[in-house]
Amino acid sequence: MIEILWFLVDSMLVLLLLALAWTTCSSRDVMRAVTLFIAMGLLLAIIWARLKAPDLALAEAIIGAGVSGALLLSAISDYPSTAITSHRSPLMHGIINTFTLALTILMSWAVWHGLNMSDGVRLSEQVSSQIPVSGVSNPVTAVLLNFRAYDTLLELAVVLTAVLAVLILNDKRADSAASSPLLRGMTRWLVPLLVVTSGYLLWVGAHAPGGAFQAGAMLAAAMILLQLAYPSIHRGFNLYLLRVLLVAGIFTFVLVGLWMMSANDDFLAYTPAWAGTLILIIETAATISIAAALTLAYIGGRPTGWETGDHVITGKEDAG
Amino acid sequence: MISTQLLYSLAGVGLFAIGLRATLLHHLLLPRLLALNVCGAGVFLIFIAVAYAGIEGMADPVPHALVLTGIVVAVSATAMALALGRRLESKESETMKSEAMKDE
Amino acid sequence: MSNAIIWVIMVPFLGSLVSIIWSRYASLIAIISNLAALIASTVILTQVYQSGPFIHELGGWQAGLGISLRADALSSILLVMSMTVISAATFYASTYFTDAAKRARFWPLWLMLTVALNALLLSGDLFNLYVTLELLGLSAVALTALSDNRAALQAAIRYLSIGLLGSLVFLAGVALVYAGYGTLDLAALAKVVQANPLSQVAFGLMTAGLLIKSALFPLHFWLPSAHASAPAPVSAALSALVVKVAVYILLRLWIDVFDLVLTPASAMLLGTLGAIAVIWGSWQALQAQRLKLMAAYSTVAQIGYLFIFLPLIVVLPEGTLQDAAFTALLLMALTHGFAKSAFFLSAGVIQQYCGHDRIAELGGTARALPLTIFVIALSGVALIGLPPSGSFLGKWYLISSSFHAGQWWWIPVIVVGSILATAYVFRILGHAFGPGESIGRVLNWGREEIPALMLALIATLILGFGSAELWDLVAQHGDTTGN
Numbered sequence: 001m002i003e004i005l006w007f008l009v010d011s012m013l014v015l016l017l018l019a020l021a022w023t024t025c026s027s028r029d030v031m032r033a034v035t036l037f038i039a040m041g042l043l044l045a046i047i048w049a050r051l052k053a054p055d056l057a058l059a060e061a062i063i064g065a066g067v068s069g070a071l072l073l074s075a076i077s078d079y080p081s082t083a084i085t086s087h088r089s090p091l092m093h094g095i096i097n098t099f100t101l102a103l104t105i106l107m108s109w110a111v112w113h114g115l116n117m118s119d120g121v122r123l124s125e126q127v128s129s130q131i132p133v134s135g136v137s138n139p140v141t142a143v144l145l146n147f148r149a150y151d152t153l154l155e156l157a158v159v160l161t162a163v164l165a166v167l168i169l170n171d172k173r174a175d176s177a178a179s180s181p182l183l184r185g186m187t188r189w190l191v192p193l194l195v196v197t198s199g200y201l202l203w204v205g206a207h208a209p210g211g212a213f214q215a216g217a218m219l220a221a222a223m224i225l226l227q228l229a230y231p232s233i234h235r236g237f238n239l240y241l242l243r244v245l246l247v248a249g250i251f252t253f254v255l256v257g258l259w260m261m262s263a264n265d266d267f268l269a270y271t272p273a274w275a276g277t278l279i280l281i282i283e284t285a286a287t288i289s290i291a292a293a294l295t296l297a298y299i300g301g302r303p304t305g306w307e308t309g310d311h312v313i314t315g316k317e318d319a320g
Numbered sequence: 321m322i323s324t325q326l327l328y329s330l331a332g333v334g335l336f337a338i339g340l341r342a343t344l345l346h347h348l349l350l351p352r353l354l355a356l357n358v359c360g361a362g363v364f365l366i367f368i369a370v371a372y373a374g375i376e377g378m379a380d381p382v383p384h385a386l387v388l389t390g391i392v393v394a395v396s397a398t399a400m401a402l403a404l405g406r407r408l409e410s411k412e413s414e415t416m417k418s419e420a421m422k423d424e
Numbered sequence: 425m426s427n428a429i430i431w432v433i434m435v436p437f438l439g440s441l442v443s444i445i446w447s448r449y450a451s452l453i454a455i456i457s458n459l460a461a462l463i464a465s466t467v468i469l470t471q472v473y474q475s476g477p478f479i480h481e482l483g484g485w486q487a488g489l490g491i492s493l494r495a496d497a498l499s500s501i502l503l504v505m506s507m508t509v510i511s512a513a514t515f516y517a518s519t520y521f522t523d524a525a526k527r528a529r530f531w532p533l534w535l536m537l538t539v540a541l542n543a544l545l546l547s548g549d550l551f552n553l554y555v556t557l558e559l560l561g562l563s564a565v566a567l568t569a570l571s572d573n574r575a576a577l578q579a580a581i582r583y584l585s586i587g588l589l590g591s592l593v594f595l596a597g598v599a600l601v602y603a604g605y606g607t608l609d610l611a612a613l614a615k616v617v618q619a620n621p622l623s624q625v626a627f628g629l630m631t632a633g634l635l636i637k638s639a640l641f642p643l644h645f646w647l648p649s650a651h652a653s654a655p656a657p658v659s660a661a662l663s664a665l666v667v668k669v670a671v672y673i674l675l676r677l678w679i680d681v682f683d684l685v686l687t688p689a690s691a692m693l694l695g696t697l698g699a700i701a702v703i704w705g706s707w708q709a710l711q712a713q714r715l716k717l718m719a720a721y722s723t724v725a726q727i728g729y730l731f732i733f734l735p736l737i738v739v740l741p742e743g744t745l746q747d748a749a750f751t752a753l754l755l756m757a758l759t760h761g762f763a764k765s766a767f768f769l770s771a772g773v774i775q776q777y778c779g780h781d782r783i784a785e786l787g788g789t790a791r792a793l794p795l796t797i798f799v800i801a802l803s804g805v806a807l808i809g810l811p812p813s814g815s816f817l818g819k820w821y822l823i824s825s826s827f828h829a830g831q832w833w834w835i836p837v838i839v840v841g842s843i844l845a846t847a848y849v850f851r852i853l854g855h856a857f858g859p860g861e862s863i864g865r866v867l868n869w870g871r872e873e874i875p876a877l878m879l880a881l882i883a884t885l886i887l888g889f890g891s892a893e894l895w896d897l898v899a900q901h902g903d904t905t906g907n
Contacts, residue, residue, distance in 0.1 A: 006375075010324060014331040021335050021358050025342035030350055037354050044361055051328065051372045052379040059388050068357070068395050075350060075402045086345040096344045104337040107600070110625035111329045111366070114604035117622065123606065124373065124380040126489045139381035140388070147490045148385060150482050154543060154555045155389045157437065158562060161536050162396035164444070165566035166403040168529045170410075213392055247441050254438060267430045269483045290392075297399040329603070336596055343589055352585055359592050366599040383602065386551050390595070393558050400562060401584050404569060408577040415574070 013047055028083045034072045041065030054209035055140045058201070062217040067294050070224050074298070135275025136206040144211065145279045149268045153257065156250045156289060163246065163293045170300045179229050187229035194222035202287050206276065212283040216290025223295040239299075242292045249289025253282050328369035335362030349405040353398055360394050428471070429480050429493050432464035432503070433542045440535035450531035451518040457535060458514045461542065462507040469500040473897055479548060479611060487609040494548035494611070497897050498754065502672055503545045505758050508882070509664050509765045510538050512875035516769050517657035519872045520776070530570060530655075537563040537661060544669050550598045550608040553673060554591060557637065561587040564666050568654040579649035586636060586646045594633030600626035614681045623685045630677060631690075637670035640694070640731055641701035644724045648708075651720035656772025659716060660765035663723040668757055671730055675753075678734065691735040698731025699837040706844035710851065715771040715781040718848060719764065722807060725841060726760045729822070732834050736825045745828055751898045752821035755891055759814035762883035763806035769876035770796045770803070776872070783852055787860020790853075795873045797856050802880035804849035809842050814887030 020040040027033040041064040049057040088096070127139050127147070134142040144152050198218035205211030256278055257268040264271060270278045339359025346352045364387040371380035439457030443450035471478070477496030481487060495503075517534065521527040540560035547553050565587065569580040602608060604622040617623055639647040647667070651659045678686055705725030712718035733753040740746040773796045774789065775781045790797045806813040819838055826834045887894075 006324070007327075010327055014327060017331060018334050018338070021338045021361075025338055025351070025355050025358060033351065033354055037357065040358070040361070044365075047328070047365070048368065051324075051368050052375075053368055053371070053384050053387075056368065056384055056387055056391075059391055063391050063395050064361075068398055071395070071399055071402055072350070072354075075406070084346065084348060084351045087347065088345055093345070096341055100337050100341040100344075103340070104333055106625050107333045107336070107596070107629075108330055110600055110622045111333060111603060112326060113620065114600060114622035115323075115325055115329065115370070117620065118604050118606055123382045123488060124378055126486070127381050128378065130485070130489065139378070140384045143381050143385040144388065147483065147485050148382075150491050151385075151389055151552055151555055154552070154559060155392055157536060157539060158393050158555065158559050159396045160440075161533065161559060161562045161566060162400040164529070164532055164536075165400045165562070165569070168566070169403045169407040169569065213388060244445060247444050251438075251441050254434060254441070258434065261427065261430060265427075266484055267427075267434075267482060294395075297396070300403065332599075340589075340593075343585075349581060349585075356585070356588050356592065359589075360595075363592060363596045363599050366596070367602065370599070370603040382608075389551075389555065393555070397558070397562060397584070397588055400566070401581070401588075404565075404577060404581050404584065407569070407572075408574065408581060411572075411574050411577060 010050070013043070013050065017043055017047065028085065030076055030084060033084065034069070034076060037072065038065050038069040041068065055138075055211060055214070058209060058214045059217070062214055062221060063294075066221050067217055067224070067298070070221075070298055133272045133275070135270060135272070135277075135279050138205060138207055138209065138211070140209075141205050141211050141279070141283075145282060146270060146275065149257070149282075152286070153250075153253055153268075156253065156286065159290065159293045160246065160250060163296050166297050166300055167243075179231055183229045187225050191222045191226055194218055194225070198222070198287070198291075202283060205283060206280065212286035213290055215283075216287040217294055219287065219291035220294030220298070223291070224298050227299060239296070242296055245288050246292040246296065247289075249285040249287075249292070252285035253289075256282055324374075325369050325372055328372070329366050332362045332365030332367075332369055335359070335365060337362070349401065353401055357394060357398065360390065364390055428464040428467040429495060429546060432461050432468065432507070433539055433546065435460045435464065436535045436538040436542070440532045440539065443531045443535060447528035447531075450528060454514055454531045454535055455511075455518065458507065458511045458538060461538065462504075462511050465500070465503045465507040465542075468495050469504050471495070472497060472500045487612050488607045491552050492548040492609060492611065493546045495546060498672070498675070499545045501754065501758070501894070501897070502668070503542060505761050506541050506545065506665050506669075507538075509761055509879065510541070510661065512879050513657040513660045513765060513769065516660075516772065516872055516875040517655075520655065520657055520772060526570060530567070533563050533566050533570075534657075537567060537666075541665055541669060545672065548610045550601060550610065550613075552608075554595050554598060557591050557594065557670075557673075560666060560669070561591065561637075564658075564662060567658040568650050568662070570658070571653055571655055573653070575649065576653040579646075579653050582646050583650040586643075590633045590636030592633070593636070594630050597626045597629030597631075597633065600629065610676070610681055617681055617684060619685045623682065627677070627682045627685050631674060634670050634674045634677075635694075638667055638674065638727060639724060640727060641697050641704060641724065644701065644705075644727075647724060648717060648720040651723065652714065652716040656716075656768055656775065659719070659771075660768035663719065663768060664761040664765040667723065667727060668761060671727065671757070679737070679750075686738065688735065688738055691738040694731050695733075695735035695831075695834070698728040698734070699834065701725060701728025701731070702837055702841040703844070706841050706848070710844055710848045712848075713782060713784065715774065715783055715852065716768065718783065718852070719767050719771060722767075722845070722848070723760075723764060725845070726756075726764070726807070729756055729819075729838070729841070732837070733822065733825075735831060736822075736829050736834075739829045739831070740825065745825065747895075747898060748821050749825040751891075751895050752818045752825070754898065755814045755887065755894060756818035756822075759806050759818060759883050759887050762879045762887070763803040763813075763815075766799055766803040766876045766879035766883060767807070769879070770799045770873070773870065773872055773876065783855055785860070786852065786855040787858045789855075789860070790857040793870075793873075795870070795877065797853070799873065799876045799880045800856070801849075801853060802877075802884045804845075804853070806880070806883040808845045808849055812888035813884040814891060815883075816888065817891055 024033050024036040045057045045061040134146045136142050198215040201210040202215035260269050261267045339355045342355030367383040367387050371383040373379050436457045439453050443453045480493045483490050540556055544556035565580050565584045636643045651662050702725045705721050709718045709721035736749050771781050806815050809815040809819045
């Protein structure tokens, strides 16, 4: 009985998800498409929670729907107000549709086959057996920051590269006139709450859902909220400091890895006794980096004086 | 009745296909970016569906970590793509303005 | 000394981080980092040569749980080539950018590109490969956009969209592999993968994603504009390395992991696409009006040659014949890497001094920039495939493998491709040696011309004469799974 109920709930979630995805992709209006996309992100967060991935649910809500949403929404204002249409010929349409349909069938068949043939042995047993020496008890944190820490380091490199590109390309985001007393009032108590929650997420990530990425993104969300409520605040932000923090976090990560290499003859191989502390250090560093990165990605801007090494932060304002 | 794993994996395949189709059909930056993100969400869903081990069991944490990485990579790429689009936009309006001034 | 495998990735990484903060010394930091990484890469190659391929499990966690790095003949040779080209281009780049702002933005991204290349070549884990592919793609796009003109920005946006699509399709394949086999480690997968619908679809997806990234016809359309509008040192890295490593991953998957899954028919399909790429790319190169555009189309053609090897390697029996074909592929990839980067650096010099790179207006350049034109001639020799360049041997073995495998139809393609290459190289030289004022003075030995000279010499002389060593290395230590 309960299985049927679960099945009904799952089917509903799946159908809603597919519907949101379809309407996002085929919407003619940019604003509508982005709004539907954010909604889809939130639904995805619920689905992650349903599939017993609470870390992901947090991350998707904050990063996937939150920060992505903020970036996309602010991009709309730069976007020409034309409706979205596809300029492909009907023949091309037909070819693409047939091709995608065929691919869907092939992949579905492969997935079905794959789920049948695998004996269900995943890596969860290996992970569980090694958790006691990993220094944390949250398995996802253990994988992310211990077993596969090298991937996480490279991922931070990806973030850094993207932020560098954003900083190079554009002047700072223009002061928007959209703020209101309501927003300011709400921000006044929301931002401290976000900051405290972010610290909590960082701390609790060792033994419960949470961790560096969620915490860092939440801090960035707080900064973005400040920027929206008090548009001229970026003149007070020390952008040079943000860049230093961004680099410093990743730098710490690499240094810990190299230190372990000299101590234990292997990169990022933590001595089991110190593993917990080391992970906390790296997580704090990563949180700071992620927060700085996502904030800079949103605010953008080419701070003057970067190239010559001066610390003068005036930032250029957009002409429009 | 199909298993939860299969249901969500197929949903992932569906998302992937929807996003892929839209990526191929659109050529404006923003719709394409949205489509690519939908495509990515599909792949992530396949990973997590495969990792699911029932309400009682422990889900496989490795795909969770992978998808977390994937989400961060996706948002970075999106930010960069939007910055590129904005820069091109400002270049093109610059050329239009200078051409308009030349005409005057 | 297995730590060299870490240093070759981490030194440029640290260099990149430091050069963001200390941008005044960024050039120096970059030169030192890249030279150090070059030394580390030769250490790795020596180690592979002396004691065979090795796997390094990061953190000591068993395969599957953690990520492993692996070095064998193929990856360590490509690593050394990559670091040599990067180092030469680094020297060139230190004189290329006149604007301090551009310089400060260039170096951190350039070093990240290096990190991505090295991490990719040494990776032994499927998801790690995806992350390195993304890092590579993002840094390449950012560097392309540095030219900051409309053409470059448009090309960069297209490059980014197509690149992201390719990575996602690749990742979809990885997801399916994990669904079926529960592991992401390449060595472990090589042992358990069998031919079944799941493997075939996953394999197809991963191949498709990589074909986009390696710009095989007809998925090459993003390449010419991107490589032509990027700054010269960036173009050198893009054509010589970024596209190559995607082919490397493809080879790795085809030959090591999915060798039981692939069919001769699919290999033939890729070979045919490669053949079309050779003809079409060479033809477009002949028509190109600008040096860099010509070089970009030439890259499309040369990548085509690499894919022609696939149906031959698949069909030939294991042993000396197959080894010969494999080594010839490697030789062609290496020669192209050095020759094309030399070509792009020379095009950059011409652009610096003449202010443009239009072929029709190159008159008099041979007198004005003799060393650069000499370098272009040298790399042209390697691109055409004349002796003593490495690609001469490569094409020779390609032709003989075609005979042995009974696939004689590749031979006319190779011949036509070489004729077209001769035509477009001589077109440049013809204009350069023609009458004209050019820059009105003679530059005898500009410092910026030296890196290109070094690269061209490697392509045309060293690889040609030193290929025996290469044969030994590959024959003894083909790869970690003992194929």
